[in-house]
Structures are given as structure tokens and as C-alpha cells.
Amino acid sequence: MLIEPKNISWFPELLPEERIIELEIFDTIRRCYECAGFVSVETPAVERLEVLTSKGGDDSEIYALHRLNGEQEDAKLGLHFDLTVPIARYVAQHYSQLSFPFRRYQIQKIWRGERPQAGRAREFTQADIDIVADGELPLFAHVEVVAVIHSVFRALGFDTYVMRINNRKILRGFFESLEIPEDTIPHVVRTVDKVDKIGLSKLEQELQTLLASQMIVSSILEYLGLRSLSNSEKLAYLEAIRHPLLAQGVIELREVYERLIQMGVEERFLSIDPAIARGLDYYTGTIFETFDVDNVSFGSLASGGAYADLASHFIDRSLPGVGGSIGVTRLLQLFLQSGKRTPVAATPTRVLITRVQEEYIDRYVALLSGFRDASIPAEIVLSASQKIGKQIAYADKKGIPYVLIAGEDEFAKNVVAIKKLKTGETREFALGSDMSEWLF
Amino acid sequence: MLIEPKNISWFPELLPEERIIELEIFDTIRRCYECAGFVSVETPAVERLEVLTSKGGDDSEIYALHRLNGEQEDAKLGLHFDLTVPIARYVAQHYSQLSFPFRRYQIQKIWRGERPQAGRAREFTQADIDIVADGELPLFAHVEVVAVIHSVFRALGFDTYVMRINNRKILRGFFESLEIPEDTIPHVVRTVDKVDKIGLSKLEQELQTLLASQMIVSSILEYLGLRSLSNSEKLAYLEAIRHPLLAQGVIELREVYERLIQMGVEERFLSIDPAIARGLDYYTGTIFETFDVDNVSFGSLASGGAYADLASHFIDRSLPGVGGSIGVTRLLQLFLQSGKRTPVAATPTRVLITRVQEEYIDRYVALLSGFRDASIPAEIVLSASQKIGKQIAYADKKGIPYVLIAGEDEFAKNVVAIKKLKTGETREFALGSDMSEWLF
Numbered sequence: 090m091l092i093e094p095k096n097i098s099w100f101p102e103l104l105p106e107e108r109i110i111e112l113e114i115f116d117t118i119r120r121c122y123e124c125a126g127f128v129s130v131e132t133p134a135v136e137r138l139e140v141l142t143s144k145g146g147d148d149s150e151i152y153a154l155h156r157l158n159g160e161q162e163d164a165k166l167g168l169h170f171d172l173t174v175p176i177a178r179y180v181a182q183h184y185s186q187l188s189f190p191f192r193r194y195q196i197q198k199i200w201r202g203e204r205p206q207a208g209r210a211r212e213f214t215q216a217d218i219d220i221v222a223d224g225e226l227p228l229f230a231h232v233e234v235v236a237v238i239h240s241v242f243r244a245l246g247f248d249t250y251v252m253r254i255n256n257r258k259i260l261r262g263f264f265e266s267l268e269i270p271e272d273t274i275p276h277v278v279r280t281v282d283k284v285d286k287i288g289l290s291k292l293e294q295e296l297q298t299l300l301a302s303q304m305i306v307s308s309i310l311e312y313l314g315l316r317s318l319s320n321s322e323k324l325a326y327l328e329a330i331r332h333p334l335l336a337q338g339v340i341e342l343r344e345v346y347e348r349l350i351q352m353g354v355e356e357r358f359l360s361i362d363p364a365i366a367r368g369l370d371y372y373t374g375t376i377f378e379t380f381d382v383d384n385v386s387f388g389s390l391a392s393g394g395a396y397a398d399l400a401s402h403f404i405d406r407s408l409p410g411v412g413g414s415i416g417v418t419r420l421l422q423l424f425l426q427s428g429k430r431t432p433v434a435a436t437p438t439r440v441l442i443t444r445v446q447e448e449y450i451d452r453y454v455a456l457l458s459g460f461r462d463a464s465i466p467a468e469i470v471l472s473a474s475q476k477i478g479k480q481i482a483y484a485d486k487k488g489i490p491y492v493l494i495a496g497e498d499e500f501a502k503n504v505v506a507i508k509k510l511k512t513g514e515t516r517e518f519a520l521g522s523d524m525s526e527w528l529f
Numbered sequence: 530m531l532i533e534p535k536n537i538s539w540f541p542e543l544l545p546e547e548r549i550i551e552l553e554i555f556d557t558i559r560r561c562y563e564c565a566g567f568v569s570v571e572t573p574a575v576e577r578l579e580v581l582t583s584k585g586g587d588d589s590e591i592y593a594l595h596r597l598n599g600e601q602e603d604a605k606l607g608l609h610f611d612l613t614v615p616i617a618r619y620v621a622q623h624y625s626q627l628s629f630p631f632r633r634y635q636i637q638k639i640w641r642g643e644r645p646q647a648g649r650a651r652e653f654t655q656a657d658i659d660i661v662a663d664g665e666l667p668l669f670a671h672v673e674v675v676a677v678i679h680s681v682f683r684a685l686g687f688d689t690y691v692m693r694i695n696n697r698k699i700l701r702g703f704f705e706s707l708e709i710p711e712d713t714i715p716h717v718v719r720t721v722d723k724v725d726k727i728g729l730s731k732l733e734q735e736l737q738t739l740l741a742s743q744m745i746v747s748s749i750l751e752y753l754g755l756r757s758l759s760n761s762e763k764l765a766y767l768e769a770i771r772h773p774l775l776a777q778g779v780i781e782l783r784e785v786y787e788r789l790i791q792m793g794v795e796e797r798f799l800s801i802d803p804a805i806a807r808g809l810d811y812y813t814g815t816i817f818e819t820f821d822v823d824n825v826s827f828g829s830l831a832s833g834g835a836y837a838d839l840a841s842h843f844i845d846r847s848l849p850g851v852g853g854s855i856g857v858t859r860l861l862q863l864f865l866q867s868g869k870r871t872p873v874a875a876t877p878t879r880v881l882i883t884r885v886q887e888e889y890i891d892r893y894v895a896l897l898s899g900f901r902d903a904s905i906p907a908e909i910v911l912s913a914s915q916k917i918g919k920q921i922a923y924a925d926k927k928g929i930p931y932v933l934i935a936g937e938d939e940f941a942k943n944v945v946a947i948k949k950l951k952t953g954e955t956r957e958f959a960l961g962s963d964m965s966e967w968l969f
Contacts (some may be wrong), residue, residue, distance in 0.1 A: 090843060091842065091843060091844065092580060092842050092843055094580075094617075094618045094619075094621035094622035094840070094843035094844065095577075095618075096576070096602060096618070096619075096622065097573065097576070097577060097606065097623060100573035100575050102571065102572050102573055103571070104623060104627075105568040105570060105627070105633065107570070108568070108570060108571060109569070110567065111571075112569055120904075123877040123906055124877075124901050124904060124905070124906045124907075125879065125901060125906070125907075125908070126876060126878035126906055126907060126908035127876075127877070128545040128546050128548070128875060128876045128877060129545070129549070129552055130543075130545060131551075132536065132540065133537065133540035133541070133542055133652050134535055134574065134638060134640075134652065135537060135540050135640070135652060137535075138597070139532055140534075141660065143532050144885075148597050149597060149598035150597075151596070151597040152594045152595070152597075153594070153595050153596070153597045153598065154592045154594060154595075154608070155589040155593055155595060156590050156591070156592065156593070156642045157578070157589060157590075157592075157593045157607065158588070158589035158847060164537060166537065167597065168594070171707060172618050177534075178534045178535075178536070179534075179536075179542070181534035182535060182852055183532035183544060184538065186544055187544075187875075188875065188926045189547070189929045190911055190922065192876070192908070193545065198574060200574075200575070202596045204582070212574065212575060213882040214572050216729060220911070222911075225912075227912040227913065229909070229911045229912075230911050233911070240901070249591070255892070262746070262870060302769050306714075312692075316566075321701060346893065349896070350568055351891065351898075352894065352897075352898050353766050353898055353902075368760070374531040378924075383807070396853070400534070402531065402532050402534055403531060403533075403534040404531065404534065406533060412840055432892070434565075435568060435627075435628065436566060436632070437563040437564075437566065437567070437568060438566035451791065454788065454791055454792065455791070457792075458791075458792050458793055458860045461564050461565060461680070464560075464564060466564045466565070466566055467564075467565075467566060468562055468565070468566035468632070469669070471630055471660070471669045471670050471673070471946065472665075472667045472669075472810070473660075473667065473669075482728070483628065484626045487628045490716070499576055
């Protein structure tokens with residue numbers, strides 16, 4: 090009896106032609122991350138539950154492990170659900186062997202047993218990047234993390250995104266300047282953070298239930314009106330508000346913003362957004378999130394921020410940092426669904442060596458080795474007895490762009506013929522000559 | 530209270546300087562696999578238990594999943610313990626969307642809850658490669674899979690390995706030619722397969738308990754004596770034995786062997802070994818395993834073979850194939866422990882831009898962007914107020930090979946100074962000139 094061959098829902102898998110696009114995205118991310126001086130780290134997929142739940146909060150999404158034979162493990166284990174907890178554990182564990190500021194990237198799968206929603210998966214890949222300092226974190230670290238995310242999107246040719254950027258000190262300072270009571274501020278932040286979901290009039294209602302004074306509500310709405318201004322108008326507006334914490338936040342935001350522009354980030358990709366908060370407790374400085382303006386419903390594609398302490402649950406040292414994360418699985422889905430990327434081939438092979446006259450098999454194999462030695466991905470037709478039409482159909486179906494055809498006539502002239510399948514154009518090359526330019 | 534930051538035993542993790550070496554190995558494998566026309570496939574780490582246990586046998590090594598909140602999943606799930614079962618499921622599931630012969634590689638972590646032994650891990654990475662045919666598998670596919678494993682080892686500069694190669698038809702045919710009863714053959718194969726572990730005299734004893742005739746035992750021992758001959762002597766010896774199945778195996782083995790030599794595999798890396806069997810049921814044709822002759826105790830670093838049917842549990846079609854697997858985690862441990870690879874740097878950064886005079890910060894940032902635009906991994910000192918000695922110490926500790934030093938004197942001359950830390954040698958470069966040759 091056959092078992093139905095099915096992967097599990099919400100654990101996505103790709104066809105080869107899609108996987109090639111995913112690899113191209115991974116390669117681009119890695120190249121950009123490394124070019125900015127970040128080193129790869131990989132942590133095991135499995136951590137002790139004690140580590141996974143160290144930050145507290147909702148642990149219902151964790152996949153725990155048990156042995157099928159019922160044997161007890163020494164420790165209770167689970168799959169990591171983000172890369173932040175594992176890197177906190179890693180930095181604390183290997184503290185004495187790392188150099189700070191520690192700049193690492195980490196591209197790995199994570200698992201979350203959450204209730205399935207559109208655009209979500211239970212297994213997906215994140216590409217995280219962080220700079221962690223031992224003691225004090227220079228502001229330039231914020232610039233570096235934000236700049237590298239932009240460099241990835243630029244290298245991917247992704248030009249419809251906008252990164253919304255803010256500084257937590259501005260938001261908190263502004264609410265303090267309105268003399269909102271300390272214990273009400275978190276509720277106000279959470280409400281304001283929802284503005285894009287609920288709209289301005291619903292927001293006003295919710296603020297009115299939180300805040301006694303309509304004047305304060307109006308000030309907040311005016312503040313949100315800022316969002317329609319240009320980046321420099323926003324900075325100028327914010328600089329006019331007198332409040333020490335807010336002023337510190339604005340100085341930081343301007344410095345980060347201007348350095349990004351200096352480093353080649355185009356202004357159209359940056360939107361200073363005084364409303365975004367990105368959760369409440371963790372972030373303390375620069376914060377950002379990134380959307381495709383044509384596909385906002387996909388949610389944030391890359392987000393992050395600066396935090397006061399990475400690993401306080403694991404080590405008695407102050408390790409402030411700044412980090413970001415690109416949601417690679419989501420970005421790939423966006424690219425495929427929006428047509429920003431279209432699958433073209435189900436193989437890396439550039440040229441298929443056909444077997445038109447079997448007596449030349451030794452020559453065909455020599456040609457095969459020649460291509461590979463020149464780093465040109467090549468295949469030979471595996472079967473000895475196929476009609477040439479079937480051989481070419483194989484190349485066509487897989488998206489192999491070129492086929493090499495050589496028989497008695499060609500070898501008599503010491504040439505081979507290479508046909509570009511898309512156009513039908515055929516060129517002859519002298520045996521042993523460099524064909525790489527034509528094949529790429 | 531702090532949680533002890535510890536990864537789990539047998540779930541290895543690497544320091545950054547070791548991870549760089551692991552990545553280099555992954556990159557090399559991928560480059561060689563793709564150059565031979567294999568496409569990447571990745572399957573979810575999680576499969577239904579029904580799929581994982583489809584091959585039968587011992588399932589006690591499987592890590593099954595459960596939700597921490599006790600919520601029941603629709604299906605019982607577990608982590609894959611090899612890449613063979615998942616690719617069988619994948620090929621059967623996507624059969625109509627794949628082109629055959631299907632050539633895929635798959636580099637992924639797998640998990641096995643086995644009893645810890647030296648050199649083993651519970652989470653490790655394999656780099657699998659297979660050619661799967663729909664109907665009939667041409668012998669050249671065997672050549673391709675074996676050749677690509679050699680190309681990886683050559684590209685890694687690994688020159689102390691030997692691949693032992695055999696054909697299951699030879700072993701079985703030889704035992705048939707001795708008229709060993711059909712149901713005894715599997716026991717004899719298993720015993721002969723152990724010869725390197727137990728030695729010849731213990732082997733003789735075990736064979737004597739299995740086989741009534743001392744003449745047959747002597748013939749087997751003579752056959753094993755073959756192993757001291759040269760490859761061509763072995764082939765000649767085998768060709769002299771008259772038995773149809775064995776003869777077929779020898780024809781295949783000679784063809785594979787000679788093609789490998791033609792494709793540039795040096796004879797010293799190949800050892801025709803009539804004793805190896807690689808388990809009993811699965812393989813039907815070419816089989817191979819690969820050892821470091823200086824470190825045989827590490828076990829096989831790459832092994833595989835040809836099989837009659839990939840996915841008979843999932844699909845009612847004959848899908849014969851040939852595959853191999855490189856044990857990347859084991860290979861890395863071998864390289865590190867034997868000194869074949871030595872960590873040199875904990876960062877990809879080639880050049881650190883120092884901040885000797887803070888008034889030039891804009892120029893330093895412009896230099897930083899310049900390096901990165903030229904694809905030269907570069908960092909700037911993040912903090913504004915460090916002594917130059919401390920800045921250089923950071924580069925030294927991380928293994929950054931070059932530091933850029935530029936202040937009033939240099940900028941007055943429109944140059945920057947770049948110092949190679951290892952030798953102390955300093956060169957001046959005109960601003961905007963190409964420094965890439967010096968930096969790599």
C-alpha cells in the first residue's frame with residue numbers, strides 16, 4: 090500500500106526553478122552582509138526549553154521534541170522560534186572567545202507552531218544581522234545595520250520598498266512632553282502603533298478612552314499629521330519640540346538619516362515615521378520596518394532596532410546592540426507572486442552535450458570535462474540511444490539554454506556547434522576555444 | 530537568576546573562525562555539484578511520521594515534535610533523520626513537475642537521537658546528490674555521481690583520501706559462483722563487509738560457522754586477497770571468473786572506472802575493492818565509500834551507490850537512481866582536527882578604516898562606501914574616541930588583515946596609507962585608486 094507523498098501544510102517547499110531564485114536571494118544577502126564585515130554564525134536548531142523560554146512571554150508556539158521510542162532526554166528540548174534567543178545564548182556562552190563589537194549574521198530556518206494565517210508559515214527562514222557591543226554601543230552601529238539592509242534590497246534590484254525609520258526616544262519623549270502619566274504611556278504607544286491598521290478616526294476614539302484631555306489627543310493627532318511631510322520637514326518639526334529625551338532621539342535620528350544618505354541610500358527608500366513603535370519593551374533607540382509599497386499587505390519584510398541589553402538572562406554584563414532581520418521566505422513569496430522574479434530554469438546547467446554519434450562518446454566526455462574545468466555547468470545526455478529530438482526536448486524542458494551538437498562533420502573541421510535554444514541561433518567554435526562569453 | 534548559557538551536547542556549534550571554514554566547504558561542494566548540472570532542493574526539516582517511518586526498520590532515532598501548550602497537531606510530525614526519505618517523498622509528490630533524469634543536490638541538517646559515540650553528533654549536515662531516472666538508469670549516471678564527489682575533494686585540496694569502489698553484482702555473483710545457498714548469501718555479505726573491523730583470522734572463523742565447506746571459505750579468503758593487487762590486476766582477475774551476474778558487474782565497474790580516469794580522477798584516489806558491500810538491501814549496482822588514509826578512524830566521509838527504486842513506498846513507478854552523500858560535519862571535524870584547515874580570521878572583513886582624526890569622519894565614511902561598492906569587505910571603527918592602538922588591536926584580534934590610516938598628512942597628499950598587520954608593511958594609495966589586488 091502506498092503512502093501519500095505530501096509535505097505538511099505551512100511547511101513550504103519549492104520546485105527546483107523556485108529554489109534557484111531563493112538561492113539567489115540568500116547569496117545576495119550573504120554577499121552584502123559579508124561585504125559590510127559581518128561574520129556568519131549558525132546555532133543548532135535545537136535548544137533547551139529553559140533557554141527558549143528565557144525571555145518569558147507566550148511559549149505556546151514552541152515545538153518541543155521527544156524521542157519516538159519514549160526514551161527520556163537529559164534535558165527538555167525544543168526547536169528555536171527566532172534567532173534572537175539563540176544568539177543571546179551564543180554570545181553569553183562564547184563571550185570570552187568573541188571580539189566586541191561583535192558583528193554577526195545568521196541565516197537559518199525557524200519554527201513556530203502558530204495558528205496558520207495567510208502569508209505565514211510554520212517553518213521559514215530569517216536572515217538576521219546584529220552588532221553587539223560590550224559596554225557601550227556607538228550610534229554608528231545603528232547606521233551600519235540599517236545601511237546593510239538597504240544594500241541587500243539594492244543588490245536584489247528591489248526598488249518599490251520603503252523603510253520607515255524612527256527612534257524610540259522620540260516617541261517616548263513626545264508623550265512625556267504631553268505629561269501623559271508614566272503608566273499610561275505604554276498603552277498610548279501601543280494604540281498609536283496600530284494607526285495604519287485601524288485608521289485615524291478609530292485611533293482618536295481609542296485615545297479618548299485612554300486620555301482625559303482632548304488637547305492631548307489633538308496634539309497626538311497633529312503629531313501623526315507629521316507623516317505627510319518630507320523627511321527634512323519632519324526632522325525640523327521634531328527639533329522644535331523641547332524635551333530632553335525627545336531631543337536626544339531627534340539628534341540620533343538625524344545622524345543616522347544623514348549618514349545613510351551619505352552612504353548612498355536614496356531618500357525615496359527612507360521614510361522618517363514618528364508613529365512606528367515596533368513593540369514596547371525591547372527596543373530603546375533606532376527602530377525600523379520595511380514594506381513593499383505595492384504590496385503592503387505582505388507585512389514588514391525587514392525590521393529591527395537598537396536594544397539596551399541582548400543577553401541579560403544569560404550573563405551578568407551589559408551587551409547593548411542593534412539588529413535587523415530580513416524575512417527571506419516572505420520576500421521570496423512576494424517576489425514570486427508579484428512577478429518581480431520569474432522562474433527561468435530548473436537546473437544550473439548552461440550547456441547539454443548531445444550524443445549524436447555514439448562512436449564519438451570519448452570526445453563528448455572530454456568536452457564535458459572541458460566545460461566543467463572552465464567552471465561552466467555542463468551535462469551530457471546520459472543515455473546512449475536517444476533520438477536527437479528527445480535529447481533537445483530534455484534541455485528545453487529543464488531550461489538548459491544551450492546544446493552542443495558535434496558529429497562527423499564538425500569533428501572533421503575541428504569545431505563543435507552550439508545552439509541557443511531560445512532563438513535557434515547556432516555558432517561554431519574551434520575545439521578548445523573559450524566559449525564562456527557565449528554561454529553566459 | 531541567570532540561566533546557564535550552554536548549547537546541548539552532541540548538537541555542535543562553531544566559533545566564527547571555524548564557521549568560515551565550514552562555509553568554504555559548503556561553497557565548494559555547491560559549486561562542484563552545480564557545475565555538474567545538479568539543482569538544489571530543500572525539503573522541510575519536518576515530515577509526517579508516516580513518511581519518516583516508510584522504509585521500516587529502527588525508528589528509535591527519530592525526534593518527534595509536540596506543541597508545548599499540549600495542542601494536538603493534525604498529523605504526527607518528526608524531524609528528518611536523513612535526506613533519502615524526504616527526496617523520495619519529494620520526487621513522488623512533484624513527479625509530474627520534474628524532468629527526468631532528475632539531478633538534485635541537497636545540503637541540509639539532519640537529526641538523529643542516537644546514542645552518542647565519538648565522532649557522532651545528533652544534529653549534523655549532509656550534502657546529498659542523486660540522479661533519479663524514470664524507467665531505466667543509464668550507467669553514465671553512476672560515473673557522474675562518483676565523479677562529482679571526486680571533484681569536490683579535488684577542489685577542497687583534500688589529497689589523502691581513497692574512494693573504495695565496487696559493484697554489488699560482483700559480490701553477489703561471486704558468492705553465487707561458489708554455490709553458496711541463496712539464504713546464506715546475505716549473512717556472508719555482512720560478514721565479509723566487516724573484514725576491516727574484525728581482521729582476516731576472525732573473518733575466517735565466522736565464515737567457517739556459516740559455510741560447511743572449507744574450500745569455499747578459502748576461495749573467499751583468496752578473493753579478499755585481491756585487495757592487495759593493483760586496480761587493473763583486480764579487474765583482470767575478476768574478468769577471469771565465469772558467472773553471468775558477476776561478469777555484468779565487472780563490465781559496469783570497468784566502464785565506471787575507466788570513465789573516471791578519463792574525466793581526470795587520479796588512480797591513486799580510487800581503489801577497486803571487491804570486499805565492500807555497504808549494507809544489504811538497498812544498493813544494486815555501483816557502491817563506494819571514502820576514507821582519509823591518514824585518519825581511517827573517522828569513518829567514511831562520502832559514500833553511496835546505485836539503487837533499483839527510490840520511492841516505491843510513495844509512487845507506483847520504477848524510479849531507479851544513483852546517489853552519494855558527503856558528511857560535511859564529519860569532514861569539517863577531520864579538517865580541523867588534522868590541521869588540514871586552520872582558522873585564520875573571525876570576520877570576512879579585509880580592511881578596517883581607522884578614525885585617527887575625527888574631523889575627517891565624512892571622508893572615512895566615503896572610503897568605507899568605496900570599498901564596499903568595489904565588493905571589498907570593509908569596516909570602520911564604530912567608536913569615535915578610541916586610541917589608534919586600541920583600533921588596531923581590534924583588527925588584530927579579529928584577524929582583519931589590513932588597516933587604513935589616513936589623517937591630515939595623507940589627505941594633504943590625496944593618499945591613504947594601508948598597513949598589512951601581519952608584516953607591518955605599509956603602502957600608500959592615491960584616493961580613488963584600485964586597491965583590490967593588494968587587499969586580497
